[in-house]
Amino acid sequence: RKPRVAVVFGGRSSEHAVSCATAGSVLQALDRERYDVIPVGISVDGRWVLEKDDPERLAIGAGKLPEVDEKGTAVVLANDRGGELVSLDPATVPGTLGEVDVVFPLLHGPFGEDGTLQGLLEMADVRYVGAGVLASAVAMDKHFAKLVFSGQGFPVVPYTLLKPGAWEADRSACEEAVASLGYPVFVKPTRGGSSIGITKVSRPQDLGEAVEKAAAHDPKVLVEASVEGAREIECGVLESLDGGPPRASAVAEIRYGTEYEFYDFEAKYLDDERHVDLALPAPLDEKATRQVQDVAVRAFEALGAEGLARVDFFLRNDGTLLLNEINTMPGFTPYSMFPRMWAASGVDYAALCDHLIQLALRRPTGLR
Numbered sequence: 186r187k188p189r190v191a192v193v194f195g196g197r198s199s200e201h202a203v204s205c206a207t208a209g210s211v212l213q214a215l216d217r218e219r220y221d222v223i224p225v226g227i228s229v230d231g232r233w234v235l236e237k238d239d240p241e242r243l244a245i246g247a248g249k250l251p252e253v254d255e256k257g258t259a260v261v262l263a264n265d266r267g268g269e270l271v272s273l274d275p276a277t278v279p280g281t282l283g284e285v286d287v288v289f290p291l292l293h294g295p296f297g298e299d300g301t302l303q304g305l306l307e308m309a310d311v312r313y314v315g316a317g318v319l320a321s322a323v324a325m326d327k328h329f330a331k332l333v334f335s336g337q338g339f340p341v342v343p344y345t346l347l348k349p350g351a352w353e354a355d356r357s358a359c360e361e362a363v364a365s366l367g368y369p370v371f372v373k374p375t376r377g378g379s380s381i382g383i384t385k386v387s388r389p390q391d392l393g394e395a396v397e398k399a400a401a402h403d404p405k406v407l408v409e410a411s412v413e414g415a416r417e418i419e420c421g422v423l424e425s426l427d428g429g430p431p432r433a434s435a436v437a438e439i440r441y442g443t444e445y446e447f448y449d450f451e452a453k454y455l456d457d458e459r460h461v462d463l464a465l466p467a468p469l470d471e472k473a474t475r476q477v478q479d480v481a482v483r484a485f486e487a488l489g490a491e492g493l494a495r496v497d498f499f500l501r502n503d504g505t506l507l508l509n510e511i512n513t514m515p516g517f518t519p520y521s522m523f524p525r526m527w528a529a530s531g532v533d534y535a536a537l538c539d540h541l542i543q544l545a546l547r548r549p550t551g552l553r
């Protein structure tokens with residue numbers, strides 16, 4: 186029989202809608218002659234449901250954010266308030282989750298991109314697309330990612346970590362630690378994405394509000410020195426099917442007008458006025474381009490990532506390259522950076538989806 190692919194999307198993160206939109210595109214791109222496709226949605230409160238195989242419903246429309254329908258047709262995997270564990274409703278889909286050949290987890294942010302889902306799939310002995318438990322968890326946690334990257338000699342942005350409750354317990358100690366970075370600073374949920382909960386703070390008196398905003402998404406709050414006037418550069422990395430070294434994509438630069446203070450959620454997803462411009466390939470000389478690609482691949486390997494990742498940098502005017510972050514499940518609509526960078530490198534969207542599923546099918550489960 187054809188390999189059965191469960192496309193899992195939605196989830197308990199603030200990037201729920203983005204994930205739904207991505208799933209819509211992937212469902213459309215997967216070759217149904219080659220794969221049996223099962224769309225599985227996770228609602229915002231964690232219910233697993235079989236979704237309609239309807240890409241249109243999942244698109245981000247004008248002012249409309251898609252959401253998994255929690256009243257979906259069947260419980261696939263319920264939490265302790267729900268019932269069944271790891272079983273597809275046989276009336277709707279013949280088989281159990283164990284009979285799925287590969288899971289394509291199109292989930293961004295905590296509870297999906299962070300190793301939690303990957304752990305569940307390891308436990309169930311099911312193959313899946315992308316990074317494993319550890320690399321997913323480390324990449325999602327901007328604090329631990331910095332520890333790994335700086336430990337392996339990659340330059341990262343200076344930061345201070347506000348542990349859960351630290352702000353409430355000793356505000357002046359936090360203020361002092363942040364002041365020593367020098368303003369402006371970026372205040373972020375340590376585990377998050379899509380710029381959600383991130384604020385650029387220019388004055389000490391605005392710090393508290395930003396910390397509270399970040400803490401609403403993650404009690405662990407990361408404060409970074411702002412890298413002023415740097416260019417934002419991104420590079421895709423893809424594992425090879427022949428077991429050779431991972432490949433780097435064409436390099437892209439994100440440029441935005443003064444309408445945006447930084448590359449925030451609006452700039453990323455809702456910029457209808459075209460104030461955000463993607464330069465692909467980035468206007469860099471050959472040497473700088475090669476350096477970005479080389480660091481991207483080495484960072485991918487340093488993290489122990491698998492399958493795919495998008496590696497994001499700040500490039501200073503003096504030529505120094507700072508590693509900002511690695512996203513182990515980057516935005517994946519056809520308009521997202523990662524697929525566009527690969528399209529510019531000769532791998533179109535459908536081929537990219539196919540490549541990832543083939544990688545996952547070849548990868549053994551368990552320790553590797």
Ligand code: ADP
Nearest residue numbers: 342371377378379380381409410411412447448
């Ligand atoms: P996310 O995982 O949500 O994308 P990032 O750390 O990439 O979080 O931050 C989102 C955006 O915020 C970046 O693309 C950049 O525009 C801006 N930003 C974040 N940190 C800094 C920093 N230290 N200096 C300058 N800009 C930053």
Ligand code: MG
Nearest residue numbers: 378379510512
């Ligand atoms: Mg990110």
Ligand code: MG
Nearest residue numbers: 379380497510
């Ligand atoms: Mg980012």
